[in-house]
Each structure stands twice: as C-alpha cells, then as structure tokens.
Amino acid sequence: MEFGILGPLQIRDDAELRVVPAAKQRVLLAALLIRRGQVVPAGQLADTVWDTRPPRSASTTLRNYVMRLRKGLGPAGERIETRAGGYLINVDPDEFDAHRFTVLQELGGEALRHGVPARAAALFDEALGLWRGPALVDVDSDALHRAEAERLAEARLDVLESKLEAELQLGHHAALFGELRLLTAAHPERERFWVQLMTALYRSGRQSEALAVYRQVRRFLGEEIGVEPGTELRAIHQRILCADPDLDELAPRQGAAERGTLHLATVTPFQLPPDLPDFTGRAAETADLTARLTAGGRRVPLVAVVSGGPGSGKSALAVHVAHAVRAGHPDGILYADLRGTHREPTAPCTVLHGFLLALGVPACAIPGGTAERTALYRSMLAGRRLLVVLDDARDAAQVRPLLPADPANTALVTGRGRLTDLAGAHLVQPAAMSDREARIFLARASGQTRTTGDPHAAAALVRVCGGLPLALRICAARLAARPSWTARELADRLTADGRLLDELRAGDLDVRAAFDGTHDALDPAAARAFRLLALGGAPSLRVEAAARILGEPVPLTERLLERLVAAHLLSTPEAGEYRYDDLLLVYAREQSLRLDSELDRRRAQEQAAQRTGPLVAMAC
Incomplete structure (x- = not known):
C-alpha cells in the first residue's frame, strides 16, 4: 500500500489508485498522513480542515468525514483509527512517499560526503522521481x-x-547548461545554482561567460534584494579570475570511491542477546531445532518458526538454541527484534539497513528501497554460513524480505502467530512447562533455598502460574528481590481474591500486559468471544455450547474459536473442544468485566448455566 503527498494526494492499494473527491476529506487525510502513527487531536484537525474557522457542528461533521473517508478508501480506510480525543492513521514509513524522499536525501548526502558521486546521483534521482507535482497540490489548506x-x-x-x-x-558539466540556466531563472535567490552554472561554464572552457554570469547575479542581488553576493559566489568568481587549476578537478581522489565502488570489509556479526543462565527444560524442542539448524546438504535455506502465546518463552528458546548452534554458523549470527506485538512493528526496510551495516556495508552504499536492500543483503549472504534470528514477527509478510536465499544459511523466527504461510517452514510450538521443569526453574532463578525448603509452597506457585514461563520468572524475580519473603507468602498473595494478575508483575515483566498485546490485536468479534466464553465457570467447552453462549451460528462460532487458537489464546485438546489455560481464563473474565456490557455478560452466564452433558468438559 502506498500513500503520497508529493503531488496530488495519492493512495494506491494493490495497484488500484484510490481517489478522494471531496476537498475537506482530502485535507483531513493529508493532515493525518503528515502525522502518521500519531494521534491528531480532533480540535487540531478541525482547525486544519476549516482553516482555523471551524463551524459549531465541527465535531459531528468531522466524525462524518472520517466515516466517509474510511469507506471511500477501501482496505486503506481500516488504517484510520479513532482514539481518545482524536484520530490517527497507521502507515509504515516505507509506505509514505515523503518519508522515502527524506531517507533517500540523507543517503545521497552521505554518499556525496564520502566521495561516491555516482551513488549519490542515483539516490538523488530516485528521490526526485517520487515527485508527481507540487506537494499537496490538490489539498486546499493554507x-x-x-x-x-x-x-x-x-x-x-x-x-x-x-x-x-x-x-x-x-564531469557531466557540458550536459548541465540548459537545466542550470532554467533553475537560475526560476530561483535567482538560490546562490548555489549560480555557483554550479559558473563552474560548469568554466570547466567547458567558457571563462568569459562564467564571469558574465557573476555580473548578472551580482546585479540581481543588489537591485532586487539589496545584498552583495555571498561567500561561495565571491570565492568561485575569484577562482575563475585566477584560472585556479584546482577548479578543473572532478570528484576527490579516493581510490575505489572515485570510481563509484566500495571495498566492503569482511565482518562476522554476532548480534544475539545473552543466553539465560537459568534456562530450564525444553530439551525436546532444543534437540529438534539444533539438529535441523546444523544439518547439511540442503537445497534451500532452513526456516524454523517457534510459535507460542504471550509469555510462553519462545524468545528465550530461540536465543538459547541460537547460542547452541553458533559453531555451525562460522560467518556470524544476525538478530532483530521485529516488535510484531507492538502497535508499530519494525519495518523490514529498517531491519535490512541494520543488517547491511552489521555485514560491513557502508551507510552511503545502502540502497533506499526494501527490494533493493533485500537483493544486496542476499548477495552479501551468498556463499556464507549465517544464522538469522527474527524475534517477535507479526506475520509472514514482515519476515519474507529478511530471509536468506543461500541454502547454507538458516533462519530462526519467533512469533505469536503460526506463520503457516511461510512455505516450507518447520514449526515448533513449546508446550507449558511440566511441574518438574517449573520447580527446577523456580529454584534456579530465585535461589535454591527459597523454594526447595517448602516444597508445598513451591507446588502452589507452580500450580497458580500454570506452567507459563513468564509468570514463573516473575515469581522468581520477586522472591529474589525480597529476601524476607518466603515462597508461602508469595503463594498466599497470588491466591488472594482478585489479586493474581496484579501480583504477577516485576519491573517490565507483566503477565497482564503480555496478554493485552495479543487481545488488543484481535478483531472485535474474536475479542468479544474470548471474553464472554470465559464466563461459564469451566475452562473447557465444545463449539455447540460456545455458539449458544454467543448467540451465533455454529460455523461462525467455530471460525471465531479457530482465530483464538491461532492467537494461542485457546487450545484444542481434541477436535471440537476448546480450552482456556488458567491464567488466560482469569484474564478473559477480568477483561469482560471491564469491556462488555452487563447485558452481554448476564446472557453469556445464563447460557453457560444451561449447558449439560457432553457440551461441557468440567475437568479443570
């Protein structure tokens, strides 16, 4: 999807150009795009749309404009969100032409400073090619x-x-006369164009014409603006008068850089975070991934996906395995946090920039576009044996540009989604920790004597955490930080009425916040089903019972439940049966009390109370 303001307002969705015919809606969309990803207060939008003179009905009219704009933009309209006090539009930086222009400008400037004029000229050409006319030309807003x-x-x-x-x-001076004469006529106040015209004329053996240009610009500046020529104009005039031989020099002589090429340093990147000293369990998953990532004789690169719900320890497993297979990847390990569970995930183009720098590519030689960066990145990996670790991926589209192409390379991806549309990927789903693994982990992370001295209290902590690694780590961290606490005291705090999720927090570790990220990413219908189905009392139910509780047809209910399974918010012990893990059940009930109407909750509870026989699995 592309959004453009460098010319007429433009929205392109899958090669289809979307038009916003209404003038006020164009102003609204442009104001949101300029502050993409940020909430723009409704009052500020009203001032912009009506040029500081909003009518009394501005609030209502603005809501109508937003509604019509969403409808008119098709899929792109879903990017516009209503927030407290205002609106925002979610647009990735690479989808916005003004951002791409700025990036290309910076890269071109860096290439010019490093003495690579051919690269700089290409980048500047690409930047100028984004312009389709004056910026915001069809947006009527002073x-x-x-x-x-x-x-x-x-x-x-x-x-x-x-x-x-x-x-x-x-050395292209002879080809620039016409363009520079037009530019000096159109922008006579910009002295740099005059300097460039004088330089081009002098290098073409037209010294007298260059001096005549200086007299022309001096006269203009004096008569029209009332100033003398600036330092750069005076300096070029003096050098031409003196026939300075250095003025005939082209690009600075810098070896390969003068020819527009760069020698790349051989770099062995190692970007992994440290392994956890108390990593516990996951023996089967570790053995499986280690064997696959170090196997030879492949015809295509191995891509392994570790998929799991919030707090399941998938990132810790991936980092642990990556350290274990380091010797099998002698050319290095690249690592990126893709922030897929955040509101603004890391764009592939940004990740590629970091990877190319880590591989020894100078910043001035890195292309501006995602496709070009991917091509250079894969070329850099060819013939080498590297592991690429991509943590917290949102979806397959975010991952694909970052995957290597050489069969000697491997990729290890983590995400809350299963990424089943990554062709040929090997999927690993870590199960909850067993009771034995959880007790060992608690002892290692909190100090051996903190939990082993009271095995019953340790068992209570393990039970209330439901084998969730994040919850167990929080318990261990709280015990380690409070030497005066016993495991029994912490277990009592966790089991006190209504305090479980409040207690499962330590610094930036927070079970509720981890669940929020997945819940908030659901579509509204699936999120509502997740909350209301938790009100029935039992952690498990069959699809027919869920349909009755939600008041929806069975096929639609099954689709909603499968979306919850895909998000790792429900599990399926057997076909047709769906189950909440203990902590997710607590969280879902809490969210229902906060977000759902009393009528919806009462109806769901009444329907759940009527379930009998095979419709309910009462085991906890």
Whole structure:
C-alpha cells in the first residue's frame, strides 16, 4: 500500500489508485498522513480542515468525514483509527512517499560526503522521481501548505542542488547548461545554482561567460534584494579570475570511491542477546531445532518458526538454541527484534539497513528501497554460513524480505502467530512447562533455598502460574528481590481474591500486559468471544455450547474459536473442544468485566448455566 503527498494526494492499494473527491476529506487525510502513527487531536484537525474557522457542528461533521473517508478508501480506510480525543492513521514509513524522499536525501548526502558521486546521483534521482507535482497540490489548506508544502519544496530544491553537485563531480558539466540556466531563472535567490552554472561554464572552457554570469547575479542581488553576493559566489568568481587549476578537478581522489565502488570489509556479526543462565527444560524442542539448524546438504535455506502465546518463552528458546548452534554458523549470527506485538512493528526496510551495516556495508552504499536492500543483503549472504534470528514477527509478510536465499544459511523466527504461510517452514510450538521443569526453574532463578525448603509452597506457585514461563520468572524475580519473603507468602498473595494478575508483575515483566498485546490485536468479534466464553465457570467447552453462549451460528462460532487458537489464546485438546489455560481464563473474565456490557455478560452466564452433558468438559 502506498500513500503520497508529493503531488496530488495519492493512495494506491494493490495497484488500484484510490481517489478522494471531496476537498475537506482530502485535507483531513493529508493532515493525518503528515502525522502518521500519531494521534491528531480532533480540535487540531478541525482547525486544519476549516482553516482555523471551524463551524459549531465541527465535531459531528468531522466524525462524518472520517466515516466517509474510511469507506471511500477501501482496505486503506481500516488504517484510520479513532482514539481518545482524536484520530490517527497507521502507515509504515516505507509506505509514505515523503518519508522515502527524506531517507533517500540523507543517503545521497552521505554518499556525496564520502566521495561516491555516482551513488549519490542515483539516490538523488530516485528521490526526485517520487515527485508527481507540487506537494499537496490538490489539498486546499493554507495551514498545511505553510507547514508542509513549503518545507518539502525547499527540500526538493536542496536535493536538486546536491544532485547537480554530484553530476559536476562526475564531469557531466557540458550536459548541465540548459537545466542550470532554467533553475537560475526560476530561483535567482538560490546562490548555489549560480555557483554550479559558473563552474560548469568554466570547466567547458567558457571563462568569459562564467564571469558574465557573476555580473548578472551580482546585479540581481543588489537591485532586487539589496545584498552583495555571498561567500561561495565571491570565492568561485575569484577562482575563475585566477584560472585556479584546482577548479578543473572532478570528484576527490579516493581510490575505489572515485570510481563509484566500495571495498566492503569482511565482518562476522554476532548480534544475539545473552543466553539465560537459568534456562530450564525444553530439551525436546532444543534437540529438534539444533539438529535441523546444523544439518547439511540442503537445497534451500532452513526456516524454523517457534510459535507460542504471550509469555510462553519462545524468545528465550530461540536465543538459547541460537547460542547452541553458533559453531555451525562460522560467518556470524544476525538478530532483530521485529516488535510484531507492538502497535508499530519494525519495518523490514529498517531491519535490512541494520543488517547491511552489521555485514560491513557502508551507510552511503545502502540502497533506499526494501527490494533493493533485500537483493544486496542476499548477495552479501551468498556463499556464507549465517544464522538469522527474527524475534517477535507479526506475520509472514514482515519476515519474507529478511530471509536468506543461500541454502547454507538458516533462519530462526519467533512469533505469536503460526506463520503457516511461510512455505516450507518447520514449526515448533513449546508446550507449558511440566511441574518438574517449573520447580527446577523456580529454584534456579530465585535461589535454591527459597523454594526447595517448602516444597508445598513451591507446588502452589507452580500450580497458580500454570506452567507459563513468564509468570514463573516473575515469581522468581520477586522472591529474589525480597529476601524476607518466603515462597508461602508469595503463594498466599497470588491466591488472594482478585489479586493474581496484579501480583504477577516485576519491573517490565507483566503477565497482564503480555496478554493485552495479543487481545488488543484481535478483531472485535474474536475479542468479544474470548471474553464472554470465559464466563461459564469451566475452562473447557465444545463449539455447540460456545455458539449458544454467543448467540451465533455454529460455523461462525467455530471460525471465531479457530482465530483464538491461532492467537494461542485457546487450545484444542481434541477436535471440537476448546480450552482456556488458567491464567488466560482469569484474564478473559477480568477483561469482560471491564469491556462488555452487563447485558452481554448476564446472557453469556445464563447460557453457560444451561449447558449439560457432553457440551461441557468440567475437568479443570
């Protein structure tokens, strides 16, 4: 999906161009795009849409504009969210042409500073190619034009100046006369264009014409603006008068850089976080992944996916396995946190920039686009044996540009989704810790004597945590931080009425917050089902009973339940049966009390109370 303001407002969805015919809606969309990912207060939007003179009905009218805009944009309209006090639009940086323009401008400037004019010229050309006309040309808003369009127009001229500088360094002066004469006529106040025109003329053996240009610009500046030429103009004038031989030099001589190429250093990256000293259990999963990641004779790269719910320890398992297979990947290990459970995941283009830097590619040589970066990245990995660890992936689309192509490379991905649409991926789903593993882990993480001295209290902690590694780590951290506490005291706090999730917090470790990330990512219908189905009293139910509780047809209910299974919020012990883990059951009931209406809760409880016989699995 692409969003553009460098010209007429443009939204492109799967090669289909979306048009916003209403003028006020174009202003609204442009104001949201300029502050993409941020909540724009409704009052500020109203001032922008009505140019500081909003009508009394602005609040209601603005809501109607948002509703129509969402409808008119099709799938792109889903990106617009209503928040407390305002609205925001979720747009990845690479989807927004003004952001891509800025990135290309920065990369081109860096290439020019490092003496790689060919690379700089190509980057500046790509940046200028994003422009389809004056910025926001069809957006009728004085405020936006003052704040953004003028700034972007200046940035475009800056890029044009830099691009012409790169062309001059490459010796293309003879081809620049016409363009520079037009630019000096259109923008006579920008002295750099005059400097470049004088340089191009002088290098073409037209010294007298270059001096005539100086007299022309000096006269203009004096008569129209009332100033003398600036330092750079005076300096180039003096050098031309003196026939300075250095003025004939092209790009600075820097070996390979002068020819537009770069020698890349051989770098062996190792970006993994430290392994956990108290890592416990997961013996079968570790053995399986270690064997697959170190096996030879592959025709395609191995991609292994560790999938699990919030707090299940999938990241810890991946890091532990990656350390274990380090010797099998002598050319290094790359690691990236993809932040897939956050509101704004890390864009693949950003990850590729970091990977290329880690592989020894100078910043000035890194392309601007995702496809170009992926191509360079895979070329850098060819013929090498590296492991790429991609933690917390949102979906397969985020992962694909980051996967290596050489069969000697491997990739280890973690995510809350199963990523089943990654072709050929090997899926691993860690189960909850066994009671024995959980007791060993608690002892290691909190100090041997804290839990082994009272095995009954330790068993109570293990039971209330339900084998969830995150909950167990929080218990261990709280015991380690409070030497005066016993395991029994902590167990009593956890089992006190209504305090379980409040107590399962330690620093930035928080079970409720981990569950929030998955719950908030659900579509509204699945989230409602997750909450209401927890009110029945038993942790398990069959699809027919769930349909009665929700008041929905069985096929639709089954689809909702399967979406919850895919999000690891329910499990399926057998076909047609769905089960909450203990902590998720507590969380779902808590969320229902907070978010669902009393009528919905009462109806769900009444329907659950009527379940009999095979419709309910009463085992806890």
